[in-house]
Amino acid sequence: MINRINKTSDLKKFLENKIFQKILIISGKNSFYKTGADNLLSKYLKNKDFFLYLKKGYLPEYTELKEIIKLKDNYKPDLIIAVGGGCAMDLAKISSVFNLDKDLKKRVLSNDFSKIKTKVLAIPTTAGSGAEVTSNAVLYINNLKFSIEGIKVRPDYFCLIPKLLLSSKKLLDASAGFDAISQSVESLFSQKSNNESVNFAQKALKILLKNINNFIKDKNLINSYQMAIGANLSGKAINISKTIAPHALSYSFTTMYGVPHGHAVSLSLNKILKFNYFNQNESNCNFNVKKRYDYLFKLTKSKNINDLDNYFIKLKKNLKLEQNLEKMGINMKRDSRKIFFNVNQQRLSNNPVKILKEDIPLIFERY
Numbered sequence: 142m143i144n145r146i147n148k149t150s151d152l153k154k155f156l157e158n159k160i161f162q163k164i165l166i167i168s169g170k171n172s173f174y175k176t177g178a179d180n181l182l183s184k185y186l187k188n189k190d191f192f193l194y195l196k197k198g199y200l201p202e203y204t205e206l207k208e209i210i211k212l213k214d215n216y217k218p219d220l221i222i223a224v225g226g227g228c229a230m231d232l233a234k235i236s237s238v239f240n241l242d243k244d245l246k247k248r249v250l251s252n253d254f255s256k257i258k259t260k261v262l263a264i265p266t267t268a269g270s271g272a273e274v275t276s277n278a279v280l281y282i283n284n285l286k287f288s289i290e291g292i293k294v295r296p297d298y299f300c301l302i303p304k305l306l307l308s309s310k311k312l313l314d315a316s317a318g319f320d321a322i323s324q325s326v327e328s329l330f331s332q333k334s335n336n337e338s339v340n341f342a343q344k345a346l347k348i349l350l351k352n353i354n355n356f357i358k359d360k361n362l363i364n365s366y367q368m369a370i371g372a373n374l375s376g377k378a379i380n381i382s383k384t385i386a387p388h389a390l391s392y393s394f395t396t397m398y399g400v401p402h403g404h405a406v407s408l409s410l411n412k413i414l415k416f417n418y419f420n421q422n423e424s425n426c427n428f429n430v431k432k433r434y435d436y437l438f439k440l441t442k443s444k445n446i447n448d449l450d451n452y453f454i455k456l457k458k459n460l461k462l463e464q465n466l467e468k469m470g471i472n473m474k475r476d477s478r479k480i481f482f483n484v485n486q487q488r489l490s491n492n493p494v495k496i497l498k499e500d501i502p503l504i505f506e507r508y
């Protein structure tokens with residue numbers, strides 16, 4: 142059960158509650174100081190014993206996770222507050238369910254959680270991953286991406302505070318916002334989707350597509366709040382359905398070339414949408430793929446798949462998400478084996494149409 146803390150006045154009450162005496166905050170330098178989270182939390186934590194850990198890495202990596210778990214075991218907090226984007230939240234979520242022991246890596250990789258979990262409050266500072274409501278977290282070990290999954294990994298509380306979203310740069314907002322959009326689109330087509338996830342994904346898309354351009358062009362408290370709600374709904378959608386091929390492919394672009402997550406996802410969304418559309422007769426899922434496309438066509442006022450393709454091309458242009466792989470230093474021909482070796486097989490298998498690893502270079506060439 143996850144609880145939403147609705148307003149900052151409720152957050153104040155929540156943190157002043159006597160249950161929480163020792164609090165570990167996991168955040169990033171920018172997410173904590175530039176966003177104003179430090180001012181907000183220090184007011185509410187005046188009479189509390191708290192420790193602030195500022196993450197060093199850009200991605201959630203095992204070596205840093207181990208450091209945080211060690212710190213948590215020594216400090217023994219009764220609450221962890223994650224303030225930041227996906228990385229800070231993933232580190233907080235994973236560290237809340239493990240204690241340091243010699244088999245840590247093995248246990249992390251097999252989702253063998255400790256019996257007792259430390260409660261987690263997630264406060265996102267980007268409108269993107271929806272990680273504040275998902276029961277999985279990303280972890281990189283030696284540049285390979287793993288997903289740590291289990292109901293215990295889901296934060297216990299989350300709070301959406303739009304003013305914390307105001308300071309981030311356009312490129313970060315664009316990447317995070319596109320992540321939320323792609324997650325919602327992918328959720329619609331996932332083999333694991335059900336009525337509930339479709340409902341979340343549709344609500345998310347309505348809000349995100351309506352607000353993203355203004356949010357990037359002229360960010361304010363109102364569109365920041367809308368984007369935070371949209372990203373949250375996209376998190377709720379993929380918490381049920383998981384993501385499909387664009388996410389499966391994205392991790393190589395991030396680890397090999399440092400492309401931010403949402404930007405990395407954007408590189409193949411259109412191609413996969415087209416591939417799935419033209420091969421929908423071969424789909425092996427328990428829903429009508431065409432109906433899901435019809436919904437997207439209606440929402441984006443597209444007459445057909447080419448219009449939908451153009452809609453996302455235009456959106457990515459507005460968001461200034463570079464799509465020219467060469468310009469980004471990505472050499473598909475040279476690196477294709479390495480790129481596709483790292484494809485996330487689990488996410489790929491959720492795709493409505495079966496994709497084999499060897500099909501992927503062709504999808505990039507053809508679509």
Ligand SMILES: [Fe+2]
Pocket residue numbers: 270320321324388402406
């Ligand atoms: Fe994502």
